[in-house]
Amino acid sequence: MKITFIGGGNMATAIIAGLVKQPGHAIRVVEPDSAKRQILGEQYGVEALAGLPDSFSSDDVVLLAVKPQSLKEVCLALAPRLGGALLISIAAGVGIEALSRWLSGSSRIVRVMPNTPAMVGKGVSGLYAGDVLSEDDRAAAGAIMSAVGRVVWLQDEAGIDDITCISGSGPAYVFYFIESMIEAAMETGFDEAEARCLVLATFDGAVELARQSNVPVATLRQNVMSKGGTTERAIARFEADGVKTAIKAGAVDCRVRSVELGHELSKD
Numbered sequence: 710m711k712i713t714f715i716g717g718g719n720m721a722t723a724i725i726a727g728l729v730k731q732p733g734h735a736i737r738v739v740e741p742d743s744a745k746r747q748i749l750g751e752q753y754g755v756e757a758l759a760g761l762p763d764s765f766s767s768d769d770v771v772l773l774a775v776k777p778q779s780l781k782e783v784c785l786a787l788a789p790r791l792g793g794a795l796l797i798s799i800a801a802g803v804g805i806e807a808l809s810r811w812l813s814g815s816s817r818i819v820r821v822m823p824n825t826p827a828m829v830g831k832g833v834s835g836l837y838a839g840d841v842l843s844e845d846d847r848a849a850a851g852a853i854m855s856a857v858g859r860v861v862w863l864q865d866e867a868g869i870d871d872i873t874c875i876s877g878s879g880p881a882y883v884f885y886f887i888e889s890m891i892e893a894a895m896e897t898g899f900d901e902a903e904a905r906c907l908v909l910a911t912f913d914g915a916v917e918l919a920r921q922s923n924v925p926v927a928t929l930r931q932n933v934m935s936k937g938g939t940t941e942r943a944i945a946r947f948e949a950d951g952v953k954t955a956i957k958a959g960a961v962d963c964r965v966r967s968v969e970l971g972h973e974l975s976k977d
């Protein structure tokens with residue numbers, strides 16, 4: 710497949726890093742920042758361009774990976790060059806209706822909400838396309854995202870907002886928990902390298918145990934909490950400080966922001 714990324718930032722780099730491990734893709738990236746272009750070219754061997762190519766054809770896949778705030782400007786510049794290419798947008802919030810309007814009515818559009826673990830082939834991507842999209846185009850979008858992790862097709866476009874606040878933004882929630890535990894370990898007296906190693910091994914082991922167990926995750930937690938013991942005291946503090954409530958409220962706020970971004974940026 711011939712895939713041109715527009716925007717070579719964090720998320721594009723994560724997808725490119727995963728994709729280049731598979732043979733058979735011709736990958737280009739359009740990125741205004743020369744330092745990022747150099748890294749993309751040197752580390753991943755992709756062609757890195759400073760500006761949009763003059764034209765695309767119906768064999769091309771164009772993957773929009775710019776910030777939602779830059780999307781309209783980029784789409785308006787793309788519209789006369791698109792040549793019927795399949796367009797994939799990974800931008801949060803902005804819907805197919807606005808994208809199609811900015812792209813002079815093109816309907817070969819798929820929305821994808823990926824996440825950064827794509828970089829190590831462990832991404833999760835939610836995909837949505839309208840009924841007008843052909844089976845071949847669905848298969849092409851699915852194949853690109855499957856190369857970097859799991860793919861979930863969503864029934865309606867609001868599903869993109871739903872998945873954004875879980876798997877799209879979720880790695881940041883997990884990294885926040887990891888950061889907190891590393892800080893706790895260092896305050897206990899471990900040096901940074903030891904703290905990082907201990908915490909990552911603990912996450913790794915806990916996730917693997919949850920994956921291999923067929924009991925609820927809450928049961929696995931309770932199995933650690935000996936009656937009158939140490940863990941019980943820690944979880945009691947988390948509950949008293951509303952940690953679970955805050956995580957759930959954060960996810961709700963995240964979803965609200967996704968919808969808000971769509972409204973803010975799609976008006977005209």
Ligand SMILES: NC(=O)C1=CN([C@@H]2O[C@H](COP(=O)(O)OP(=O)(O)OC[C@H]3O[C@@H](n4cnc5c(N)ncnc54)[C@H](OP(=O)(O)O)[C@@H]3O)[C@@H](O)[C@H]2O)C=CC1
Nearest residue numbers: 715716717718719720739742774775776777799800801823
């Ligand atoms: N980061 C994540 O985990 C996820 C991000 N997304 C979505 O991915 C998109 C990109 O996010 P992210 O990678 O984090 O953002 P970044 O800012 O890291 O990447 C965007 C890149 O686009 C470049 N850019 C700006 N204008 C243009 C242009 N006209 N043509 C080509 N490139 C341009 C920027 O360059 P410069 O910095 O020089 O302006 C920057 O390198 C967003 O829409 C976001 O919603 C979706 C899921 C997860």
Ligand SMILES: O=C(O)[C@@H]1CCC=N1
Nearest residue numbers: 800801873877878879
């Ligand atoms: O924070 C953001 O807006 C993007 C979308 C999902 C993850 N990062």
